[in-house]
Amino acid sequence: xxxxxxxxxxxxxxxxxxxxxxxxxxxxxxxxxxxxxxxxxxxxxxxxxxxxxxxxxxxxxxxxxxxxxxxxxxxxxxxxxxxxxxxxxxxxxxxxxxxxxxxxxxxxxxxxxxxxxxxxxxxxxxxxxxxxxxxxxxxxxxxxxxxxxxxxxxxxxxxxxxxxxxxxxxxxxxxxxxxxxxxxxxxxxxxxxxxxxxxxxxxxxxxxxxxxxxxxxxxxxxxxxxxxxxxxxxxxxxxxxxxxxxxxxxxxxxxxxxxxxxxxxxxxxxxxxxxxxxxxxxxxxxxxxxxxxxxxxxxxxxxxxxxxxxxxxxxxxxxxxxxxxxxxxxxxxxxxxxxxxxxxxxxxxxxxxxxxxxxxxxxxxxxxxxxxxxxxxxxxxxxxxxxxx
Numbered sequence: 129x130x131x132x133x134x135x136x137x138x139x140x141x142x143x144x145x146x147x148x149x150x151x152x153x154x155x156x157x158x159x160x161x162x163x164x165x166x167x168x169x170x171x172x173x174x175x176x177x178x179x180x181x182x183x184x185x186x187x188x189x190x191x192x193x194x195x196x197x198x199x200x201x202x203x204x205x206x207x208x209x210x211x212x213x214x215x216x217x218x219x220x221x222x223x224x225x226x227x228x229x230x231x232x233x234x235x236x237x238x239x240x241x242x243x244x245x246x247x248x249x250x251x252x253x254x255x256x257x258x259x260x261x262x263x264x265x266x267x268x269x270x271x272x273x274x275x276x277x278x279x280x281x282x283x284x285x286x287x288x289x290x291x292x293x294x295x296x297x298x299x300x301x302x303x304x305x306x307x308x309x310x311x312x313x314x315x316x317x318x319x320x321x322x323x324x325x326x327x328x329x330x331x332x333x334x335x336x337x338x339x340x341x342x343x344x345x346x347x348x349x350x351x352x353x354x355x356x357x358x359x360x361x362x363x364x365x366x367x368x369x370x371x372x373x374x375x376x377x378x379x380x381x382x383x384x385x386x387x388x389x390x391x392x393x394x395x396x397x398x399x400x401x402x403x404x405x406x407x408x409x410x411x412x413x414x415x416x417x418x419x420x421x422x423x424x425x426x427x428x429x430x431x432x433x434x435x436x437x438x439x440x441x442x443x444x445x446x447x448x449x450x451x452x453x454x455x456x457x458x459x460x461x462x463x464x465x466x467x468x469x470x471x472x473x474x475x476x477x478x479x480x481x482x483x484x485x486x487x488x489x490x491x492x493x494x495x496x497x498x499x500x501x502x503x504x505x506x507x508x509x510x511x512x513x514x515x516x517x
Contacts, residue, residue, distance in 0.1 A: 161213045168206040175199045175400055178426060181494040190348070191495065193341060193411050194402040195426060196334050203327045210320045217313045224306045228299055235295045242288045341412045348413060356418075358449035362467065363421060367506050369443045369455050370463055374505065386437050386458040393436045393514045394482065396466055397489060397498045399427030405510040421508045422465065422501030429491030433466050433498055434483050436515075441478040441486075450499060451490045456480060465501035 175198060182192045341348065403424025410416040439458040445467075446452055453467035454474060469487040474480060489496035502509040 157216055158213065161209055161216070165206060165209050165213070168202055168209065171400065172199060172202050172206065175202065178400070178428075178495050181429075185492075185494055190341070190351075190411065191402070191426070191492075191497070193334070193337055194424075195400075195495075196330060196337065197411070198400050198402050198426075200327065200330050200334060203323060203330060207320065207323050207327060210316055210323065214313060214316050214320065217309055217316070221306060221309050221313070224302055224309065228302050228306065231295055231299050231302070235292065235299065238288060238292045238295060242292060338412055345413065349416075352410070352413070352416070352418070355449060358447050359419075359421070362445065362447050362450055362453060365443075365445050365447075366453075366455060366463075366465055366501075366503070369445070370503060370506055373442050373457055373463075386439075386462045389437060390514050392516050394434070395425070395515055396436050396464075396500050397425055397427045397431050397433050397496075399425040399431070399496075399498070401512065402426045402497070403499075405508075405512060422499055423511045425498045425500060427489055427496045427498060429489075429494065429496045430470070431489050431496050431498075432485045433469060433487050433489055435466075435480045435486055436464055437482050439464070439480055441474045441476055441480060443476050444472055444474070452487065453499075454486050456486075461504050463503040465499075465503070467499040467501075468497055 175195060179192065179195050179199065182189065182195060401423050403420050405420055405423050407417050407419045410418055435456055437456075437458050439456040442455045442457045442463070444452060444454055447467070450467045452469040452472045453465055454469065454472060456464050456466075458464065466486060468490045470490040472487040474484075474486045480486065489498045491497075500511050502511045502514055
């Protein structure tokens, strides 16, 4: 009897601990996925507004295509996250069902044992066997032991009743959790269905836009030629400015500090990355590649641009295509470049702090786009690896 009761109590303790630990692990995973999902939904909403502003010009453009591609990529990631959330919930629901079934089986066993105890106690009461049991003791020690045994049986019945009550409470709580998880899964399935619909719709829009842009191939090639020529001149001007600054051999204390900021720098402007660092295929023209020395961040027209770290303004450059560009030195080796600015609030020699507004981004009337670069000496870096996510 004692061993059976002990096993029941231990089993309940283990089951409850498993629920708590499992809930913590799943809770962390669910919370992280939910956080990423909400962040993507905000980004998709922001991108949608930018697309609407671009389309208000009634002219197909590469800006529309790159923004739409970014939207599609975000949508793909969102669909993946929602599917992970559903898979996690499916796993939790299966575990919950199995636990409820196991607890239900144990509850039935406890009830059977308790019923047998009550029947036995009732029979003893009718036959006055408890009194006879005590009177038949042959010594005082035996009488004492028989009294202790009777107390133990009474306590055991009480503990069996308590075990039944606790098990019923756990089953009710887990049944409620299971109901909530099923509601959450139904909600996520609706989100998934809507996102898949939007994804298919945007993919069709992208294909139609590419076809329309292909009809403007000559115009696109001319725009690309002018842009590449402007980029070459800007890069040369930046390299010359950096070399002049390096020749001065003035090492500032913030150089090491900047190097430690990889993945931690604030964004120079609020927006979305529509132009990646490195060499890529042109989105429309066949057999054409484009090289990007930095990243292009699409934002609202006239958005303020901020310095990503403490430093000193080395130069303010100008290009007919990239408008004004600000070159900031951070210590001995690192530099940041902010180009395509309409307005600049700083000049050569100015000291700036992280977050200092250095200018306003240029726009075409609907959206703005900042070109942002990071250099170590005369070598470019991938800014995306430096900005905080």
